Amino acid sequence: MNQPHILTLDDDVNQYLLDQIKTHVWGGFSSPNDIQEMISDLLEDGCDEKRLRKSVNIEFQKKLYAEESWPKITDIDRLNSVFKTLNENGILCSHNAGYTTSDGHEISHDLLSDHPDGDFFGYCFYHGQDLECAVLRGGLYLAYDHVNGDVPEKIKVALIIQKELEKGGFTLDWDGTTNTRLCIPNFDWKHRTSSQR
Known part of the structure; x- marks a missing residue:
């Protein structure tokens, strides 16, 4: 039987930062460098820094792909x-x-x-x-x-x-x-x- 996943503080912090990254990317007011600086400011012990920093470019790529199907006037x-x-x-x-x-x-x-x-x-x-x-x-x-x-x-x-x-x-x-x-x-x-x- 699989053990249930227990949410830890580290999970909470990483998820919070992932949500912040998503908001800043999709919000459209921040550059990749702006978001990397934000990550530096918010990093805490237990954060998966490599994953967080990598997720910035991944999220921008998702957004650029999604934009292709957006209406001309949003x-x-x-x-x-x-x-x-x-x-x-x-x-x-x-x-x-x-x-x-x-x-x-x-x-x-x-x-x-x-x-x-x-x-x-x-x-x-x-x-x-x-x-x-x-x-x-x-x-x-x-x-x-x-x-x-x-x-x-x-x-x-x-x-x-x-x-x-x-x-x-x-x-x-x-x-x-x-x-x-x-x-x-x-x-x-x-x-x-x-x-x-």
């Missing part, structure tokens, strides 16, 4: 178009803004400081954890705010984003209040390697 392409329109109409939009919601707000305010007052009245972003969820499970959450913070005008920002997303062909799951983020539940994350840079 959801990320449509989101890029929506973000471009919003940027042109007073809402600053950012892809992959930090790792947490707090990071996203901070990065957005840094970006806003590079523009004259009045160029933007709101902003929108998704962050690294949102990207992980989109890659591994599907769906994408978008955060938003008014440049002056949690003010009554914040709902205007959300409604404009909602309108542009729906014009872009997305179906949203949102309760219509500023208490929740906008969710595109069926977002199919397909970000081409050629569009990384």
